[in-house]
Amino acid sequence: MLLNIDLPPAAPPPSASPDPPASPDPPAAPRPEDGGAPPAERPSSGSGRPPLAGLPVLRLIRPLAALALLAMILGRMVAPATVGLAVGIERTARAVEIAGAAASQLFALGAIVAAMALIGAVVRSRSPYVLRIAAIVGGSFVILVVLHATVQRVPDLSAALIGVSAAVLALGSAWEALRVPFMRPVAAALGLVGASALVRLAGVFLAVWANERGSKSLAAAAGSVATAAFAIDALAVLVAAVALGADRAARPQAPPEAGQPRPAPRLVTPLSLASFVPALLATRAALAGAAEDASLLEALLRRALDRLLTRPAPAVAPSVQLFAAALAVVVAALALIAPPRLSALGGALALLLVARSAPEVPLSALSLLIAALCVALAARDDRGFWAAVLATERERPQGELPGAGKADLAGAPQVDAGDDTR
Template identity: 75%
Template sequence: MLLTIDLPPEGPPPSAAPDAAASPRREEGGEPPPAERRSSAAGRPPLAGLPVLALVRPLAVLALLAMILGRMVAPAMVGLAVGIERAVHTIELAGAGASQLFAIGAIVVAMALISAVVRSRVPYALRIGAIVAGSFVILVVLHATVQRVPDLSAALIGVSAAILALGSAWEALRVPFVRPVAAALGLVGASALVRLAGVLLAVWANDRGSKALAGATSSVATAAFALGALAVLAATVALGAGREARTRDAEPPRPRLVSPLSLVALASALFATRAALAGASDDASMVEALFRRALDRLLTRPAPVVPLSMQLFVAALSVVVAALALVAPPRLPALGGALALLLVAGSAPEVPLGALSLVIAALCIALAARDERGFWAAMLANERERTSSSLPGAGKPDTTGGASG
């Protein structure tokens, strides 16, 4: 593979002072002339992660559709009522198509992100981890398109993606504007590691018939659920973080624990949980039974020692927050896509596409945290577009000829 690296042009030596007479003077507080803007931007290095970060949000839309249609709705509708076989088959085809498109796009985006991380300013340990873990997960995903992935390989890709998520979260927590999403990423990675340890204990307890190992399995599964619930709550807080308007020199606002988006997410999750709990009764409606079956597909195994209502609420909240992160993303849409991807992967990190989603989310957050110039350039560009589109006379020339006396 040939890599083209754009080197910044050679500039004047540090001791050389610019000629004041060569460039026109500007008023105080005004914008610099075009020549000065070009010269100041010429010495900046190219933005490594900015082009590929724009693909994360569309990819997260495919991931969420694949999870909702293929993993939740289609299996839940089987045998739900008489005469819906054609609708079930249509939803199954839509879910399978979204999964295939997501798999193809995720492999391409993951390779591009690995290349961008290698050329970025992230620590060398994280670069090596991105190459090793990302390449291993991609190879297993390609193997999964041909035949079933062995249990050992599934466990290894889950561990690899979780460790990479922890490393990326540790680096991103140092940057204020990425901190809420990074906290959710780290909690998802920790929950994945603990849950995989619980699966290993469950296998040992089944083989040896040990009651002590069975009790330890329940405790580990409960700890994994607690970490996953904290990850979903952190993602809910991240919905309202960084959405306030601010200038270039202003301090980034602190994330609010309660925001309109978080309230909408909590209310929607409560409604879905109530419908799912009612779906277990004999006189439940078709919608309530559908909610119960769909949310049951997101419950983790081994089962934690937690009330079923709490498990259903966390599962519903993760889906709602992922959808809201894509509909109303933060000021940089790539962070909304990464937030949705890590929530999609949170319930199944050992599944090949789940592990790949977690890898992409981890690399995206690491790039957004380290490529500060590209991050703020994209953020300011989005703000200028929103401001210009909201103004009634945007884009029209000024024909007044100055202020009227």
């Protein structure tokens, strides 16, 4: 019994021929009142659960997000944009279309397996019961619809329902993750994407209703709702750009002294500013692609970015819509190249940006589902999550991160432990 403490027996008198050494008893664990840490192998009282976030599934989130981004660029943007772009590129367009379809199928297979593993991990974690039930019900429904989409076209009602399910789960996961300081930028971006998805689906419903009834007032209301959805979506992309360097900016070189507050994350970092440069260049080229004397690359960029614009169209200038679409692609790519402290968070950030403009598409809903489950798991399973963080830090070269030593790693769990109220 853990509560019974046996006193050691009296020491026997020394003898000339010592007996063979018996198996030594394990050293007594230091008690908390003596200032010692509890033994690592003893689980916390009432828990008994192994660390979940250290499961290998989190290591697959980043390559899975890279595959999702590749499938979106090839299958959704470039392949439709090359059709009829110029004379003599039919074979190239066909090759790009096949490559996009292959990437989409590979992503669908890997994402289904990852989603099922993440649902099981979230159910066994310490997340609220409401979030666990939502992960089971909503996640299973999204997976079933995605499996149905591999055989035949998904009905409109099912497409709308998977978008709502993924958006609601994203809002719940973001609400849970906002209490963890280093995850607040990613959680805010996830919550904004979920809110934008719900508002946009409401606008689609109003537009369909207005078309059936021929009502101009409903059409105007649908345009207003679509504009609100675009505003929330653009804010989500900006928050995602801030999340690129917020973790590195807020990470101290050494633990702060007693009585000193931890530095707040900066909103403007070199990495977030660097994402605006290619987005501005792509927007400028896309705007020039609408002219008759545009080059082949400019016309291709205009057609590709047009595929990311939302419907119904918001009452926003086309240049702003094109910039938001280009910035989302750039930030998703940078989140995979230079992820936050844990690479799974970079993958989740890229996945939610892939799904931002089309939550009713099966693969986009699946991307948003995986991002929500990853964030929810990281917000609650602190032991396994920080084990994965330390493993990631040990894999990096010593010269890659300034001050990545014992002081930095020792200060990381204190951020979560101080703000985690259980």
